[in-house]
Amino acid sequence: MFADRLLDNIILAKCQLAIADVGINNVVLGLLTVAVIAVAVDYAHMLHLRSKMPPGPFPLPIVGNTFSLPDNKPWIYFEELSKRYNTPLITYWIGRQVPRNPTLWINEAWCAHEIFEKKAQIYTSRPRMIVFGELGSGQSNLVTMQIRNQEERERWRIHRKLMHIGVGVQSVRGYRAIQNNESKIIALDFLREPKEYVKHLERYATSVVSIIAFGRRVASYNDPIITEVIALMQLAADLNVPGKSFPMLLETFPILAKFPRFMPWFKGLGSRNSKGGHYFFYTLAEEAIEQYNQKSPSEQASMPTPYVKTLFEEADKYKLPVAELSGLTGNLFGAGADTSSSTLVSFILACCAFPETVKKAQEELDRVIGPNRSPHWDDSPNLSYINAFVREVLRWRSVAIIGGQPHSPTQDDTYNGWLIPKGSWIQGNVWAIHHHEREFPDPDRFYPDRYLEGNDYKRPFPNDKGYMTFGWGRRVCSGQALAEQGTWISVARLLWGFNIRKARDPTTGKEIDVDIFAFTNGLNMRPQPFPCEIVPRSQEIKEAIEREGRQALQDLKIHDGESQYRMSTFYQQQKKKVAQEPIIDEKGNVRFVKVGQ
Numbered sequence: 001m002f003a004d005r006l007l008d009n010i011i012l013a014k015c016q017l018a019i020a021d022v023g024i025n026n027v028v029l030g031l032l033t034v035a036v037i038a039v040a041v042d043y044a045h046m047l048h049l050r051s052k053m054p055p056g057p058f059p060l061p062i063v064g065n066t067f068s069l070p071d072n073k074p075w076i077y078f079e080e081l082s083k084r085y086n087t088p089l090i091t092y093w094i095g096r097q098v099p100r101n102p103t104l105w106i107n108e109a110w111c112a113h114e115i116f117e118k119k120a121q122i123y124t125s126r127p128r129m130i131v132f133g134e135l136g137s138g139q140s141n142l143v144t145m146q147i148r149n150q151e152e153r154e155r156w157r158i159h160r161k162l163m164h165i166g167v168g169v170q171s172v173r174g175y176r177a178i179q180n181n182e183s184k185i186i187a188l189d190f191l192r193e194p195k196e197y198v199k200h201l202e203r204y205a206t207s208v209v210s211i212i213a214f215g216r217r218v219a220s221y222n223d224p225i226i227t228e229v230i231a232l233m234q235l236a237a238d239l240n241v242p243g244k245s246f247p248m249l250l251e252t253f254p255i256l257a258k259f260p261r262f263m264p265w266f267k268g269l270g271s272r273n274s275k276g277g278h279y280f281f282y283t284l285a286e287e288a289i290e291q292y293n294q295k296s297p298s299e300q301a302s303m304p305t306p307y308v309k310t311l312f313e314e315a316d317k318y319k320l321p322v323a324e325l326s327g328l329t330g331n332l333f334g335a336g337a338d339t340s341s342s343t344l345v346s347f348i349l350a351c352c353a354f355p356e357t358v359k360k361a362q363e364e365l366d367r368v369i370g371p372n373r374s375p376h377w378d379d380s381p382n383l384s385y386i387n388a389f390v391r392e393v394l395r396w397r398s399v400a401i402i403g404g405q406p407h408s409p410t411q412d413d414t415y416n417g418w419l420i421p422k423g424s425w426i427q428g429n430v431w432a433i434h435h436h437e438r439e440f441p442d443p444d445r446f447y448p449d450r451y452l453e454g455n456d457y458k459r460p461f462p463n464d465k466g467y468m469t470f471g472w473g474r475r476v477c478s479g480q481a482l483a484e485q486g487t488w489i490s491v492a493r494l495l496w497g498f499n500i501r502k503a504r505d506p507t508t509g510k511e512i513d514v515d516i517f518a519f520t521n522g523l524n525m526r527p528q529p530f531p532c533e534i535v536p537r538s539q540e541i542k543e544a545i546e547r548e549g550r551q552a553l554q555d556l557k558i559h560d561g562e563s564q565y566r567m568s569t570f571y572q573q574q575k576k577k578v579a580q581e582p583i584i585d586e587k588g589n590v591r592f593v594k595v596g597q
């Protein structure tokens, strides 16, 4: 120890002597020269790469094009660039890491299909992401998981498999009763309190994933699990839009991510990772398993086994650490609640802005269903306009407007003769894809007919669904089947039950216009708040909604229950407890502790 210190001091003294010999000015000049050469080499490398890549604006040294990004909705700007350069794929330099990994934006469906679907094998990874990845959930969460080697591929496969067990195509049919009943409750809530339609839709979406994950229903829109999870997801979605302010500027200057978390550029990101704060959902899961185990065998038989129970049993086989289990559980909420409810809010906006489509949908529903019962999935083969309506809801203002998270090729690739370098950040601009005049003429018009055979607006599309709302390839949304199933039943039932139209000014009696472009700026976008009028279509329908709603509440009773945990207080309590009695695991990390209310 003493010898080491002595050696350090000798080296330091030698350096000081050397600096004194050479002169401080010369040292500064030398350092500056090295810095200039480093920047020049880096820039030359960037320009060399650029010459082989898809077109895009000319980048500056170090910062690339970062400071040309607009303050809001960069997806519209990328769409414009794609038109300006007349290419489906553009390159945009947001600094990124060394070596400078560029960002590529796909602005057209066929190009997205060619790259993400046909070459899915090499586009399965995520890139290195500082904000959402390294400072967020990192490698412990499926959403941000990178696949750089066989071990990471294996781990990602296990996570996909475990998500699939929960909400894969085969499992979701088993959740129809839950979605059906919960959407009957939306109708009941719309009768009672139509002005709070956004909150009812949020309650519905959160309750469905809560029942699936924990076997526990969310009965009130004031339940903190809704307000806290949705607020957290909206914050995450806002913070993660490519931009020229912090925290996203950390993607341009990743070195700043190495500083302590109290530095101002981390504002908004929280400090949960440092002290075992990932474990809120793990704790909820443990609680849910305990509650399920206390139910009688007949009660257990009358409900689907909560996903967390199956997950914990399966996960034992793979020895998944707590952070990963927490991530898998939390994803149902994080990825499923805000997205599903925002989609339905956009549906309400479409009804207000395009009343002719509501009329047409209701003509079909009256003909096929009538007023005495609401529609069900089994009616779908006879409801071609409703089916088209739901597809148009998913296309028109897709919630995950930049396709969720970026993909990244695990080897150099080419498209149209252009290079897509290994490790680059490649993202589907769903706004531009769903807005392309060739595939979707008059794209801002909400027009379900475009999905009907024989319609003039019906155009070829690279997949059968006619939209790319849920992403691509092996990274396609794990909850797609659940989200589509839930959107269908909710849209069909609400169109059947209600006239949803523009609100009227109480003094003038005039309709209040809605703005179909007024959306939030997050990467999960939803309409800005707008007033609307939601009224039952007839007395008979109103009675059917009440009858079905009462029965649904009865059927859902088995899922009634409460959690003692709150996200907002959980982390504070953990911090306090960890500070008082830290548990250090075998790797020297501070482990989580159990906290109660």
Ligand code: HEM
Pocket (backbone or CB within 6 Å): 142, 143, 144, 160, 163, 167, 209, 331, 332, 333, 335, 336, 337, 339, 340, 343, 399, 400, 403, 404, 405, 406, 407, 469, 470, 471, 472, 473, 474, 475, 476, 477, 478, 479, 480, 482, 483
């Ligand atoms: C309307 C509702 C939804 C939309 C529009 C949506 C959209 C997306 C998109 C665009 C992605 C990224 C795909 C890609 O990288 O190519 C994604 C990923 C994901 N979604 Fe969804 N989602 C929705 C609902 C759900 C639900 C209900 C769940 C779970 C219950 C869920 C779970 C996930 C997960 C776990 C991923 C990450 C998959 C991975 O990285 O391998 N999503 N979603």
